[in-house]
Amino acid sequence: MDNPILLTMRHIEKRFPGVLALNNVDFTLRKGEIHALMGENGAGKSTLIKILTGVYQMDGGEVQIEGKPVVIHSPQDAQNSGISTVYQEITLCPNLTVAENMFIGREDSAWIQRKEYEKKADEILGRLEIPTRGARILGRCSLAIQQMVAIARAVDMNCKVLILDEPTSSLDDKEVNMLFKLMRDLKAQGVGIIFVTHFLEQVYEVSDRITVLRNGELVGEYPASDLPQVELVAKMIGKNLDEFSALKGSGKDVSKNGEVFYEAEELSSSQALPFDFKIHKGEVNGFTGLLGSGRSESVRAIFGADKVNGGTVKVKGEPVKITRPIDAMKHGIGYLAEDRKRDGIIAELSVRENIILALQVMNGFFKPISRSESEAFADEYIKVLQIKTASRETPVGSLSGGNQQKVILARWLLTHPDYLILDEPTRGIDVGTKLEIQKLVLKLAEEGVSVTFISSEVEEMLRTCSRLIVMRDRHIVGELTGEDLNQAQVMKTIAGGEA
Amino acid sequence: MNNKSKNIFGNGLGQLTIPIIAIAILVIFNLIRDPSFFSIELTHNNEGNSVLAGNLITIINGASELAILAMGMTLVTAACGGQDISVGAAAAIAGSAFVKILKSGDSISAGTVIIALLFACIVAMIFGAFNGTLVAVFKIQPMIATLILYTCGRSIAYWINGGATPTVTSPILDAIGKFIPGIPVPTPVIIVIIVGVIFKLVFRLTSLELFTQSVGINGNAARLNGINSTFVKLLSFIILGICVAIAGCIGVSRLGLINHETLLIDIEMDTILAVAIGGNNLGGGKFKVGGSIIGAYVIQMLTITLYAMKVSSTDVKAYKAVVIILLVVIGSPVVKEKFGKMMNKLRSRRAKVTVKGAERS
Numbered sequence: 001m002d003n004p005i006l007l008t009m010r011h012i013e014k015r016f017p018g019v020l021a022l023n024n025v026d027f028t029l030r031k032g033e034i035h036a037l038m039g040e041n042g043a044g045k046s047t048l049i050k051i052l053t054g055v056y057q058m059d060g061g062e063v064q065i066e067g068k069p070v071v072i073h074s075p076q077d078a079q080n081s082g083i084s085t086v087y088q089e090i091t092l093c094p095n096l097t098v099a100e101n102m103f104i105g106r107e108d109s110a111w112i113q114r115k116e117y118e119k120k121a122d123e124i125l126g127r128l129e130i131p132t133r134g135a136r137i138l139g140r141c142s143l144a145i146q147q148m149v150a151i152a153r154a155v156d157m158n159c160k161v162l163i164l165d166e167p168t169s170s171l172d173d174k175e176v177n178m179l180f181k182l183m184r185d186l187k188a189q190g191v192g193i194i195f196v197t198h199f200l201e202q203v204y205e206v207s208d209r210i211t212v213l214r215n216g217e218l219v220g221e222y223p224a225s226d227l228p229q230v231e232l233v234a235k236m237i238g239k240n241l242d243e244f245s246a247l248k249g250s251g252k253d254v255s256k257n258g259e260v261f262y263e264a265e266e267l268s269s270s271q272a273l274p275f276d277f278k279i280h281k282g283e284v285n286g287f288t289g290l291l292g293s294g295r296s297e298s299v300r301a302i303f304g305a306d307k308v309n310g311g312t313v314k315v316k317g318e319p320v321k322i323t324r325p326i327d328a329m330k331h332g333i334g335y336l337a338e339d340r341k342r343d344g345i346i347a348e349l350s351v352r353e354n355i356i357l358a359l360q361v362m363n364g365f366f367k368p369i370s371r372s373e374s375e376a377f378a379d380e381y382i383k384v385l386q387i388k389t390a391s392r393e394t395p396v397g398s399l400s401g402g403n404q405q406k407v408i409l410a411r412w413l414l415t416h417p418d419y420l421i422l423d424e425p426t427r428g429i430d431v432g433t434k435l436e437i438q439k440l441v442l443k444l445a446e447e448g449v450s451v452t453f454i455s456s457e458v459e460e461m462l463r464t465c466s467r468l469i470v471m472r473d474r475h476i477v478g479e480l481t482g483e484d485l486n487q488a489q490v491m492k493t494i495a496g497g498e499a
Numbered sequence: 500m501n502n503k504s505k506n507i508f509g510n511g512l513g514q515l516t517i518p519i520i521a522i523a524i525l526v527i528f529n530l531i532r533d534p535s536f537f538s539i540e541l542t543h544n545n546e547g548n549s550v551l552a553g554n555l556i557t558i559i560n561g562a563s564e565l566a567i568l569a570m571g572m573t574l575v576t577a578a579c580g581g582q583d584i585s586v587g588a589a590a591a592i593a594g595s596a597f598v599k600i601l602k603s604g605d606s607i608s609a610g611t612v613i614i615a616l617l618f619a620c621i622v623a624m625i626f627g628a629f630n631g632t633l634v635a636v637f638k639i640q641p642m643i644a645t646l647i648l649y650t651c652g653r654s655i656a657y658w659i660n661g662g663a664t665p666t667v668t669s670p671i672l673d674a675i676g677k678f679i680p681g682i683p684v685p686t687p688v689i690i691v692i693i694v695g696v697i698f699k700l701v702f703r704l705t706s707l708e709l710f711t712q713s714v715g716i717n718g719n720a721a722r723l724n725g726i727n728s729t730f731v732k733l734l735s736f737i738i739l740g741i742c743v744a745i746a747g748c749i750g751v752s753r754l755g756l757i758n759h760e761t762l763l764i765d766i767e768m769d770t771i772l773a774v775a776i777g778g779n780n781l782g783g784g785k786f787k788v789g790g791s792i793i794g795a796y797v798i799q800m801l802t803i804t805l806y807a808m809k810v811s812s813t814d815v816k817a818y819k820a821v822v823i824i825l826l827v828v829i830g831s832p833v834v835k836e837k838f839g840k841m842m843n844k845l846r847s848r849r850a851k852v853t854v855k856g857a858e859r860s
Contacts, residue, residue, distance in 0.1 A: 326725035346716045361725040368706045
């Protein structure tokens, strides 16, 4: 039943300064197969894809298509070898027609024969049963259609390997089904499809095989039917189910009789579906779930980071309105964002300026922290958190990831928050610093600070949290405390379903 | 090693390296060309005041409006990552408003001048707020947003005084535009110093500098730290508005008349250039107001040098362009990066040679 092999990648290696992004990774795609590429953030999925599409050059390894070695130095090379990619964000031109988009850049003559192209486009669209017409302006079509047009363009360019990178993340259920139908049709025509997604259910709906990567290494390739969902999660996160039983949450459980610090009912934002949540004084809780499950979006709603749409919020029992970050800050809430570079550091400003930023904002425009005072604050936190920097005036962007993270932690600690939200504070930093941050979280809790701690490493959360809120597909699907706080239970709840 | 090269070219004095070198080269060039270029003498002007005169004074005095506008433009650039191209037109409006009040009474007293100044400031701040609202609230690209006022500003200035170009003469205006009796330094130069000191004070007494840089470097992070970036951007335009009013009033006082068509004509491009020569990133972020001031003097010195070399006024622009191309290219990130890489390569090659030598031995 095995189809002939279409694409093989062998011993792929890719280095970035200081990191081995891919280490000896193999990947095989057969003709007429939908192959899911799975892994958490930083696993190496996107690096592997970028090598295949010529965005990155590999440092070692070999790529073969239909048994012949190919060299891919640019996206053009990839296209010539029959590899096409449809990205999450549409990369077509929304102001041109569907037909123009399908044929742009590959017209045979200088004269664009509009009618002819439209006819051709209609033919292809009809064959693929994509419900649009060549003459329509692409921007007027739904996102799903736009994506399908991108696929149709790829198919018409004789692509053998089609890469779909998170194609479903902005589609609704109906549109997803339409896309899946198209994928199955293409599969029947012998196209090999690499499907990257973080929606577990969708993987099982269409995929024949699953390849799992973790930390830049290959975990394995499995037929989808032989890999239960819960095991897939375990492989992505990197623990064997048996190893989990011993660990227990060491954060104190104060939920029984403690004072509630923050409480939200039906809180929703432009990014998060309505949810209920509360946290007690001195409690450490966690949000868990795979990437895209809505964990970050939920805590962003608490902080007012996205547009808040509704819900009632109480701080210390008093109803309050938190619609902007400054509101949250004034009520003693601090938030360390998931994406340090994008939402955290002000790269070109000094360590000192980055540390005092939040406090300065809370103090107000007309009460600047004096130079000497800010130097004292910076020195204090550089010492307490052992931030490795040449000086307090060094631009924070030139520090290592772990030290940048410590600077942002210092920024929030300086505001003496009552409630600190830490979204992936340990991502992409060295093991030593990870441990320091976890210790710091527990110490803060002892001092009566409430902490929400999010990490893709479940083990870290079990070590620090006394309560875990589990999310899947943007909904809270469980809340684990006490006895249930073990990896096996967490995995089961994350995976849901049959396990 | 990498850090070291970054320090030289990236930050600290780094930002001021290019403007300071530029001004140094101009000074040296002039000294070689004609040592008397920089001679300053005490003479008596028409009013009988003893005043300083010489090329250097002409340069510093002539760059006053440019320097003041460049200070405000630096803030707008840093916060919004774009420039206001309507400053010349807005200055014509402010100047017309200034003259309108001066002309309202029979005689021009000190009180009228102060009221006229305040009125001009308010008018310019309102137009600044208009530009700022388009940029900060409606998120229109600064250059497009200010294109509106750039286009219609001089017409508005025309309407204010009913199409006339009235002259205003008063010893008080001469004191603003030329010299205060008893002080040999031109008043516009003193005003530049005062405005510079006020900027310094505002940076000391408020968080303007930190907030502006944060918004300009990383708007997302600034917002998540509670900074109201709309307010910061709007504020930068309003502050520029005050600078525009001051520059416009100086311009009017110098000539003793308002000509809405020619007052500070084409100054917007020189202003942007001054900010760029000052080593400020036109895409926003970290800034140094001092750099822009030096940039303004570089431009003026270049112009006067060319005039001193008997270059005709039509040719001056072309020569200016050549020098500016050089300055801007040398200061560009590409050249900086290439230069840094070249230095690194040289170093690593040297390191390799030493390693090889060590292996052989």
